[in-house]
Amino acid sequence: AVRRIATLFASLGVARGDRVAIHTDARPETVMAHLACYRMGAIATALSQRYGPDTLSHCLRDSGARLLVTEAQAWRPVAALRADCRALEHVLVIGKAEAGERPFAAWREAATQTGPCLDTAAEDPALLVYTSGSTGQPKGVLHAHRLLHGYTPSIALFYDLSLDMPDAVLWTPADWGWVAAWVDTIWPALQLGHRLVCSPHRFEPDWALDFMARHGVTHTLLLP
Numbered sequence: 001a002v003r004r005i006a007t008l009f010a011s012l013g014v015a016r017g018d019r020v021a022i023h024t025d026a027r028p029e030t031v032m033a034h035l036a037c038y039r040m041g042a043i044a045t046a047l048s049q050r051y052g053p054d055t056l057s058h059c060l061r062d063s064g065a066r067l068l069v070t071e072a073q074a075w076r077p078v079a080a081l082r083a084d085c086r087a088l089e090h091v092l093v094i095g096k097a098e099a100g101e102r103p104f105a106a107w108r109e110a111a112t113q114t115g116p117c118l119d120t121a122a123e124d125p126a127l128l129v130y131t132s133g134s135t136g137q138p139k140g141v142l143h144a145h146r147l148l149h150g151y152t153p154s155i156a157l158f159y160d161l162s163l164d165m166p167d168a169v170l171w172t173p174a175d176w177g178w179v180a181a182w183v184d185t186i187w188p189a190l191q192l193g194h195r196l197v198c199s200p201h202r203f204e205p206d207w208a209l210d211f212m213a214r215h216g217v218t219h220t221l222l223l224p
Contacts (some may be wrong), residue, residue, distance in 0.1 A: 005036035016041035021065035048177030
């Protein structure tokens with residue numbers, strides 16, 4: 001899937017160093033889009049669906065994203081923002097695409113990209129996230145490919161050196177537009193070959209306890 005999505009992105013003109021805004025919730029397509037960006041040397045730009053119109057517009061313009069991956073129910077109410085985002089050339093929509101947009105599902109028809117990933121260095125940019133809780137508009141923070149390996153020792157300690165346990169299952173209710181979900185849960189699961197479960201359901205205590213019990217969750221990042 002990631003190889004096909006990289007082919008789709010490339011067909012839309014995305015190249016090394018280009019920003020791809022990913023405005024999707026906790027779902028497999030979000031992981032697939034991120035990995036396609038890292039594979040081709042593009043910069044995955046994580047955007048929360050909890051952003052209001054002004055914040056979302058600011059992040060799209062500030063990042064200079066050429067491509068936006070989004071979901072129909074989240075994008076439709078704010079789609080008019082596109083007119084102010086001059087760098088934004090293409091919008092891929094999970095769900096029903098409107099005029100001037102393309103369905104994200106088109107990746108299924110794309111050719112499988114052959115060969116290895118683009119050769120990237122540890123210092124090459126990979127992930128652009130925006131701050132939360134700061135004064136004024138969110139500030140862009142650019143992380144390099146080395147972030148994954150550099151953060152691993154901290155994560156191992158956070159989880160009490162237990163991430164090597166067999167049959168581990170990871171989950172977080174943290175917003176997948178924020179860096180915490182990626183470095184604390186999603187990447188460790190992918191890196192170590194563990195199962196990652198996800199749901200777009202907003203956090204509710206009783207629901208969360210039932211969800212973790214049903215899926216056998218062993219490791220989670222919970223937010224205060």
